[in-house]
Amino acid sequence: MIRTLIHGGPVLPESGPGLRRPQPLPAGLLEHLVRLQLLDGLPFHYLVPEPAALPPESLRFFFVDRTFTDALIEGAMRAGSIGAQDEAVEDAVMDGLYGVKDQLEARLRALAGQPAPEHRVEPLERMTLTGLLLRSELVRLWPKLRVKAFQDGEARLGTLRIQRLAPDLLIAVFAGVPLRVELVEPYEGTRFGVERVGDSHYQLNPRRDDGAQLQMRGEAVLIDITDFIAPSRRVDVTGLGGALAGALARTSVGPSRLALCLQQTPFTQAFTAGGDTEPGGTP
Amino acid sequence: MSDDSLDRLALTVPPGGLRMPESSGFYAYDQMIPDLPPREAPYLLTVQQLVGQRTGVEEGPLEQRIHGELEALETFLLRVEGPRFSLDPAEIVACCPPASSRDVADTTLPHVTLKRRTLPWERGQGPEGLPWLALLVLQEGEAELLRGAPLSALRGLADIPEGRCDQLRLPHQRLLQLLPTPQELAQLCHVRQFPLGDREVGDDEDGFVSLVLANRLPAPASEALAALVSLEGLRGIDGAWQADPGVEPWGGERYTPVVRLPVLSHWRFRTGAGGDFEERMEALRTRVAGEGRAAGVGLFAEESGGRFTLERRQPDGGASLCSYRGPLTPLDPAQALTTRPAITGAAPPIGPAAARELGRLMTLSKPEVLSDLRRFRDHQWGFDVEVLTAGALEAWLGRMPEHEAPLPGGGRMYPDLSALLGSDRLEALRAPWSALERLAAARTPGLEALEGLVAADGAAPGELAPAAQLDELHIDLRSTSR
Numbered sequence: 061m062i063r064t065l066i067h068g069g070p071v072l073p074e075s076g077p078g079l080r081r082p083q084p085l086p087a088g089l090l091e092h093l094v095r096l097q098l099l100d101g102l103p104f105h106y107l108v109p110e111p112a113a114l115p116p117e118s119l120r121f122f123f124v125d126r127t128f129t130d131a132l133i134e135g136a137m138r139a140g141s142i143g144a145q146d147e148a149v150e151d152a153v154m155d156g157l158y159g160v161k162d163q164l165e166a167r168l169r170a171l172a173g174q175p176a177p178e179h180r181v182e183p184l185e186r187m188t189l190t191g192l193l194l195r196s197e198l199v200r201l202w203p204k205l206r207v208k209a210f211q212d213g214e215a216r217l218g219t220l221r222i223q224r225l226a227p228d229l230l231i232a233v234f235a236g237v238p239l240r241v242e243l244v245e246p247y248e249g250t251r252f253g254v255e256r257v258g259d260s261h262y263q264l265n266p267r268r269d270d271g272a273q274l275q276m277r278g279e280a281v282l283i284d285i286t287d288f289i290a291p292s293r294r295v296d297v298t299g300l301g302g303a304l305a306g307a308l309a310r311t312s313v314g315p316s317r318l319a320l321c322l323q324q325t326p327f328t329q330a331f332t333a334g335g336d337t338e339p340g341g342t343p
Numbered sequence: 344m345s346d347d348s349l350d351r352l353a354l355t356v357p358p359g360g361l362r363m364p365e366s367s368g369f370y371a372y373d374q375m376i377p378d379l380p381p382r383e384a385p386y387l388l389t390v391q392q393l394v395g396q397r398t399g400v401e402e403g404p405l406e407q408r409i410h411g412e413l414e415a416l417e418t419f420l421l422r423v424e425g426p427r428f429s430l431d432p433a434e435i436v437a438c439c440p441p442a443s444s445r446d447v448a449d450t451t452l453p454h455v456t457l458k459r460r461t462l463p464w465e466r467g468q469g470p471e472g473l474p475w476l477a478l479l480v481l482q483e484g485e486a487e488l489l490r491g492a493p494l495s496a497l498r499g500l501a502d503i504p505e506g507r508c509d510q511l512r513l514p515h516q517r518l519l520q521l522l523p524t525p526q527e528l529a530q531l532c533h534v535r536q537f538p539l540g541d542r543e544v545g546d547d548e549d550g551f552v553s554l555v556l557a558n559r560l561p562a563p564a565s566e567a568l569a570a571l572v573s574l575e576g577l578r579g580i581d582g583a584w585q586a587d588p589g590v591e592p593w594g595g596e597r598y599t600p601v602v603r604l605p606v607l608s609h610w611r612f613r614t615g616a617g618g619d620f621e622e623r624m625e626a627l628r629t630r631v632a633g634e635g636r637a638a639g640v641g642l643f644a645e646e647s648g649g650r651f652t653l654e655r656r657q658p659d660g661g662a663s664l665c666s667y668r669g670p671l672t673p674l675d676p677a678q679a680l681t682t683r684p685a686i687t688g689a690a691p692p693i694g695p696a697a698a699r700e701l702g703r704l705m706t707l708s709k710p711e712v713l714s715d716l717r718r719f720r721d722h723q724w725g726f727d728v729e730v731l732t733a734g735a736l737e738a739w740l741g742r743m744p745e746h747e748a749p750l751p752g753g754g755r756m757y758p759d760l761s762a763l764l765g766s767d768r769l770e771a772l773r774a775p776w777s778a779l780e781r782l783a784a785a786r787t788p789g790l791e792a793l794e795g796l797v798a799a800d801g802a803a804p805g806e807l808a809p810a811a812q813l814d815e816l817h818i819d820l821r822s823t824s825r
Contacts (some may be wrong), residue, residue, distance in 0.1 A: 083723050089715035096702055099670055106669055106701060109651040113644050117627055122643035122671040129670055131695040135702025140713050149720045188676055193643065198623050201446050201615070237675070245620040250543060251439055252452040252556055256622060262450070271368070292520065293480075293560040295452070297527035315533035316371035319556060322452060327621040329628060331640065 082153040085163050093164050094171070096132045098189075098221040098233050099124070107193075107231075114195050116228070119331075121241075124189035124233065133160065157183050172218025172235030189220070191233040192241065199230045204246035209238035239333045245326040252322040254285060261286045264300075266307045266321050274307065283307050369543070372534040375553070376472045377461040381425030383502035388419040425465045427573065428494060428508035430607035434458045436544060436552050438569065442610035448619030449563040452556055453480055455571055455608065456543075460551035463532040468578045473525050474532040475575050476607070479511070480559040481521070481568045486513035488568065488609060497603055499587035500576045508605050511570050515588040515600040522584055523558040528574070531556045564616040572604040642673035649673055655693070668694040 085093070095101055108114045137150050137160060154160050157180070165184040166176040176184050190209075198205060203224060209217040209232075218235035225231055234241075254262045263282045266274040274281040283303055288296040297318070304321050305313045313321070379386065395411015406413060426434065436456040440447040455478055457463070466475040479486075492510040494503050523531055534553050537544045544550055561567040579585025588600035617623050628640060643649065649672035655665040706712055 083719065086715035086719055088711055089719055092706065092709060092712040092715075096705065101705060102670070102701065106697070107671055108643075109653055109667055109669060113651070115638050118638045119627060119640045120643040120671075121641075122649075122673065123675055125649070125668065125670050125672045125694075126676060128668070128694055128698045131698035132670075132702035132705075135699035135704075136706040137702075137716070138699070139703045139706035139716060146720050149723050153723060191671075193671070196623070196627055197446075197617060198620065198627065201623075202620055243624065249437055249439060250454070250456070250554075252454055253448065253450045253619070254452070254560070256450050256618060289560065293562060294521060295558050295560065297523060297530050297558055301530055314373040315530045316373050316535075318530050319533055319554065320371065322556070324451075324619075327619075327624065329621075329624040 082156070082158045082160070082163075085160065090163065090167055093133055093136060093160070094167050096136055097129050097164060097168065099129070099231070100221060100223070102132075104225060114193055117196050118194075119196070120193045121331075122191055122193065123237075124191065126186060126189070130161070133164065155183070157181070159183065161186075168220065168235065171220050174218065174235070187235055188237050189233055189235065190237050191221075191231060194230045194232075194243070195228055197228060198243075199224060200228045202246055204248075205230065206244040206246055207232045208242040208244060209234040209236075210240040210242070211236055212239055241331045243329045243331075245328070247326050251324045252319065253324050254289070254322070255282075262289055264304070264321055266304050267323070268308070269317070269320075271320065281307060369538075369541075370536040372460075372536070374464055374472070374474075374529075374532065375460045375534045375551075376464045376467060379423050380461075380465050380467065381423045381427075382466075383504075386421040386423060388421045390416045390418075392416055426462070426607060427466065427575070428506070428605045428607070430571070432608075434462070435608055436547070438608070438610055440612045443612065445613045446615030446617070447561065447612050448622070449561055449614040449616075450619055450622075451614075452560060453478060453567075453569045453612075454554055454556045455569075457553045457555065458547060460534045460536075460549075460553050463553050463555055466573070466575050468574070469525070469582065471529070473578070474528055474555070475573055476532070476555050477523060477528055477572055477574055478531070478555045478557040479521055479570050479572055480557045480561055481511075481513075481570065482562050483566050485517060485521075486511050486568070486570075488512075488570070488606065489603075492603070494605075496589075497605060498589055509607075509609065510603045511572055511606050512591075512601060512603050514593055515586055515602045518586060518602050518604075519584060521559065522574075525578060525582060525584070527558060531558055561612075561614045563614055566611060566613050568609060568611050570606050571608040572606055574604070577604075643671045645673045653693075666692045666694075667697065668692065670698070 099107060114120055134150075134154065137154065138147075141147055141150065156162065162183040165186055168187065168189075169176045169184065172187075192207070194205075207219060207222055207230075209219060211217045217238050219232060220235050221231065221233040223231055254264055257263050262285050264285050265280050265282050268274060285300055285303060288300040288303065290296065301313050301318050304318065305311060308317075310317075392414045393405055393409050393411050394414075395409045398408055398410050400408045402408075434457055436458050438455045439453060440451055459465075463474040463476045464472055467473055468475055489510045489512055491507045492512075494506050494508055496510065497503060522528075532553065532555050534551060535543075537547075537550045537552070539547075539550050541550065544552055555571065557569065574584075577584050577586055586602045588602045590598050591601040593599035593601050617626070627638075644651070648668075650666055650668045652664055653667045654662045656662055706716065
């Protein structure tokens with residue numbers, strides 16, 4: 061009886077839900093909801109119910125279905141609900157200006173580098189969330205693989221989440237719809253090497269003194285160096301130096317120039333809207 | 344350092360002599376030969392003084408420029424030491440590929456970065472000062488690495504002290520096949536100058552490092568040994584490599600010309616079969632999507648519009664089909680309303696329900712979040728937790744058996760309340776609780792009575808909100824029953 065008296069029914073008008081401005085969510089709760097919104101911590105089979113939807117060596121782009129994440133948020137806000145009062149609060153604060161979803165949207169915008177105005181008269185318009193799933197050896201071998209999303213030209217889209225879900229699985233969530241996404245090889249210190257073409261051909265793109273790759277009419281100049289690599293994989297350094305000197309119109313190349321031409325820079329693979337892909341060199 | 348600065352490359356050849364490079368680049372030098380290279384025999388250092396008059400000659404030796412008597416003041420023996428048979432690990436800034444790394448691209452040319460800019464030329468050979476260090480890449484079985492072998496086993500070197508060092512033992516003929524020619528060796532060593540504090544040089548005090556590149560690509564999908572070896576004493580009079588092999592057993596043969604070289608540093612790594620980042624990315628990009636886009640690049644679950652038909656287990660052990668659409672969809676939300684396929688009755692959709700339950704469970708699994716949620720609800724309700732915590736009252740009520748719970752209005756304090764809450768909290772609790780007691784005693788349902796009681800008690804309505812959440816139905820029933 062006493063329990064019922066304490067927890068039951070209607071409320072004093074001045075403290076009732078719907079009559080107050082929704083209170084700020086505690087920081088821990090807000091971050092939890094943000095993680096849910098970004099699908100962080102969800103069992104993977106909720107994201108990809110069938111393995112065939114993400115086979116090995118595949119890259120899949122997606123939109124985030126906000127109706128699903130809204131349901132996640134609603135479920136989270138109902139957790140531990142023990143009575144009519146709690147439900148009344150939850151119903152009252154979910155939507156509307158400064159409601160839970162509005163606060164969550166503001167937090168997402170802040171994370172994306174597009175902070176919402178503190179004082180506003182209408183709830184924020186909900187932004188479209190997109191992302192990608194990469195299941196590939198690339199993730200395992202280059203765990204610091206970088207993902208960049210671009211809205212237009214060089215204008216970057218905020219990356220709200222980038223995380224390795226498994227040794228060979230990476231997810232990224234963007235704040236908006238990108239027109240171009242770049243997967244960038246991480247920088248792992250100075251590296252030297254050659255480029256392979258096909259199974260048994262090798263090439264190099266000579267570099268000028270300032271490090272820029274040699275180009276002709278906007279295209280990278282590539283020289284075939286297959287003949288300078290013996291079956292034992294020993295490199296004919298003298299022959300290679302001569303070929304580079306010829307390409308650079310010099311009489312010879314010294315050790316530092318030779319090393320510069322052999323130096324490898326992080327590779328960038330760009331995917332553009334419409335399905336085209338552009339392999340890139342230096343980002 | 345910004346993220347994008349990772350993509351920087353180089354400046355090469357410093358204009359106008361030595362100077363510190365800009366933060367985004369480095370200078371490169373073909374060689375740096377020390378003025379006083381290390382050697383076993385000491386140098387003779389003589390300090391002389393010349394006092395006299397200028398001759399008017401501005402260039403040339405001192406004796407030509409100043410007329411006077413040269414006086415020797417003191418003579419020193421100066422020994423310049425340097426690594427010869429081993430290398431302090433601190434002298435190595437980095438090696439690439441890193442030691443013990445796996446799945447290294449077989450198009451990588453290994454190299455080692457040394458802290459001392461002059462190190463590759465310190466025991467230079469010949470008049471042109473050829474480097475004395477070479478980085479060899481060896482496959483399994485091509486050479487034998489001897490740890491701590493006696494220095495006396497090395498041949499062709501003068502002034503060999505007693506001691507031990509790591510040595511590479513391999514057939515003479517194979518060594519000649521693998522070694523870079525003297526001309527190539529000169530091309531494989533150079534110096535770079537980075538800004539102080541640059542990640543390439545760490546805490547190096549001058550920003551200079553020397554690099555030694557290998558002259559061989561590692562074989563694909565195999566174990567490789569990279570060995571920084573000393574070629575001291577290996578160069579013949581004619582300028583070519585001229586080792587002094589010993590005849591030793593090798594590979595089942597009893598008499599094989601075998602050479603031993605001092606190894607100053609070595610590490611192993613393993614190459615993969617899939618190529619480097621670019622090759623793997625290219626393979627991903629150009630992979631021909633098979634039936635149902637088995638691999639390659641595409642939209643998630645494009646064929647089904649993001650829907651999956653799943654088997655749903657029933658509590659009775661049976662199964663039925665349901666339609667699940669998760670949070671990932673190939674559909675642009677802006678167009679989804681017109682393109683989303685209609686839900687068929689045969690497979691009921693479970694996505695939102697699953698999401699709601701998942702969100703609830705994920706929150707319940709985090710006590711700190713649950714506590715935040717509780718606090719948010721209470722705060723939203725206007726519940727002043729400093730006056731009365733729902734948890735404490737709940738606990739107290741839970742400890743009171745229903746038949747023993749005294750009815751409010753009796754005017755007495757409950758015996759276990761102070762023990763449970765403590766005297767401070769009890770005082771805080773007493774005011775709203777007594778108001779509630781009197782409310783119950785008044786047998787008057789409705790908010791008007793409550794507000795009257797609250798006002799009479801001298802407390803603001805807001806403070807009493809938690810205790811004054813009336814269940815009108817309950818009070819009605821209570822009134823009826825009395």
